[in-house]
Amino acid sequence: MLDLxxxxxxxxxxxxxxxxxxxxxxxxxxxxxxxxxxxxxxxxVITIMVGGLVALSCSSGISTGLTIRQTFLLTTLVWLTLPLFGAIPFLLAIDGLSFTDAFFEAMSGLTTTGSTVLSGIDSLPEGLKLWRGILQWLGGIGIIVVAMVFLPELKVGGMQIFRSEAFDTMGKILPRATEIASSISVIYVGLTLACALLYGVAGMAPFDAIVHAMTTIATGGFANYDSSFASLGAGVEYTAALFMLLAALPFVRYVQLISGNGARPLLRDSQIRAFFVIAAALVLVLAAWNWALGAALTETGFRKSLFNVVSIMTGTGYASADYMQWGPFAVTMIFFIGLIGGCAGSTACSVKVFRYQLLFSAVKAQIRRIHSPHGVFNVRYQGRPVSEEALSSVMAFFVAFMVAIGVTGVLLGMTGLDFITSISGAATAIANVGPGLGNEIGPAGNFGGLNDTAKWVLSIAMLVGRLEIMAVFTILTWQFWRS
Structure with missing residues (x-):
């Protein structure tokens, strides 16, 4: 029997x-x-008391490690339980806010999705603005630990290829998680402070600089204004773009950097190189498209393209312009940019660059096998051959990712939402991006007008997407509870 x-x-x-x-x-x-x-x-007081009582009542089951089944359950239940308590301040502070809306906001914060149901954010009390930032900041550092410790151990989505880089856990998950968390905490806090400082230099008020630094490094996207970054100035936009890119890089590389290994691991990481190449190409294509539509060849046009591409690709979800007005090609491009994501082991979300690299390598190897049936062509990553197990895990993730978007889109459609809202809402929730497409949930709107059923569907979709899908699906199987 599973010991809980x-x-x-x-x-x-x-x-x-x-x-x-x-x-x-x-x-x-x-x-x-x-x-x-x-x-x-x-x-x-409520949260500390409940959490303390639960911990005390379960303290007799403390062990030096967790079994694989316990770890699967833990990674899912943490992200389901914390939003319940994170929603309490919203419920108590905002008159008329339903539990559904409060839970949606807390889940969006802790999963660093960035979708919001709140209007009039500008006039919210400072405590609530800071709480939204704290939720995303905690969710950001939490998902790094999950990606570096738990998912490689659980062999979810091909993450096992990073086991050696993420300090091989050797079955001792909790002690290793503590060690890794202490290492990345220094980097995480350092990046947050540096971001807040540069926001201040760029003209942000100190309080705004702190909150936006939290949500930027977490690639979360909660802003202190309904207009997000639309009116915050060029310096702030460039600062945000820089730190969104930095937060989307593997934090294990930063650990190696401060451990005295120099910049070589960063420079030699093929995932990082591919990430920057893809981001640069997309920015140039979108900027060229806007210029071709008649927009002036100005710094502003380039900056808007840079900011919004980086924001959507990293899953941050800030907006400095209503890109729904940029034409069908740009809107379609923005939709697919959100399905790319950043690097594994970062605060970024979605599919992740390394999975696309493995997918294209597998396709290339298969094409070569067709041309040369007797040849031996292995899929390689970072110069090392990739095991069939890891490759199968990546392929399963791709299938599950697309199926999850499709099923979520159908469920949203059944609640009465139109096709664009349903499919973009499903994609932005599973990929943890933030804004969807259309007038209602696009960059100029929010999710407050959706019906309660749709909000619950999206809340669960955020959880599923944040935990790389397979970790949640596994505990829903009969075999998980039997064996």
């Missing part, structure tokens, strides 16, 4: 830790004098 005590113990500790982080928005609102600080005091 170790899972409950870890989840209880994480819930209590989430409650402790509510001190920051409590202090922010107390200083601002908005009168909303009791919301975070009450939310923090």
């Amino acid at each position: 005590r170790p899972v409950g113990y870890v989840i209880g500790l994480l819930v209590a830790a989430l409650g402790v982080t509510m001190v920051a928005p409590f202090l922010a609102d107390l200083v601002a004098g908005n009168g909303f600080w009791p919301v975070f005091l009450e939310s923090g």
Whole structure:
């Protein structure tokens, strides 16, 4: 029988830790004098008490490691439980906000999707703005740990090819997770502080700089304004583009960098090179398209193309322009850009560049086998042959990814949404990008007008996409609970 005590113990500790982080928005609102600080005091007390009691009740099951089944369950339940408590401040602070909307906002924050149901964000109290930023910041560092420790161990989506780079766990998942988390925390905090500093230099107010730095490094996309980045200035846009790119790189390379290995691992990583080549090509194509439509050949046109391509490709979801007005080609291009993603082991989301590299290598090898039936052609990555197991895992991920978008799109259509809203909403949720397409959920709108059923479908889709799909699907099988 599956022992749930170790899972409950870890989840209880994480819930209590989430409650402790509510001190920051409590202090922010107390200083601002908005009168909303009791919301975070009450939310923090509830969250810490519940998390602490769960941890205490499950403490008898503490072990030095987790089994594979327990790890699958933990990675899913954490991202399902934390939004429940993350939603409490929204429920208590915003009059008339339903539990569905509060949960959607918290799930969007912790999965770093960036879709929002809130309007009038400009006038929200400082505590709530900071809380939205904290949710995404915690979700960003959390998904790095999951991608570097848990998913390689669980062999999800081909992530096992990074096991040696992500400090081989050797079955001792929890101790290794703590070690890796401490290493990447230094880098994560450092990038956040550097981003906030440069935002301030570019003209942002200190509070806005801190919150936007959190959501930028997390590639989350929650902004303090309904217009997102549309009116924040050129310096802010370039700063955001730079740090979105940095956050989309493998954090294990930063660990190696500060460990004294120099920049060689960064420069030699084929995934990083491919990521920058793809991003540069897409920016140039989109800029050329806008110029061909009659837009002036100006720095502004290039900057808007750069910012929005980087934002959608990394899954951040900020918008500095309504790209729905850029014509059908640009809108179609934006849709598919969101299905690319950043690098494995980063805060970025979606398919990830390394999977496309493996897919194209497999196609190339198959074409060569057709030409030379007696030849031996292996799929290679970073100069090393890729095992059939890893390759099959990647192929399964691609299939599951497309099926998940299709099923989610159909479910959204059944709730009464039109085709564009349904398919783009499904894609943006599974890929954790943020804005969809169309007037309702596009860059100039939000998800507040959707019906409750659609919001729950999208909330679950965000969770499934954030955990690389297969990790969630596995625990839904009968075999998982039997053996």
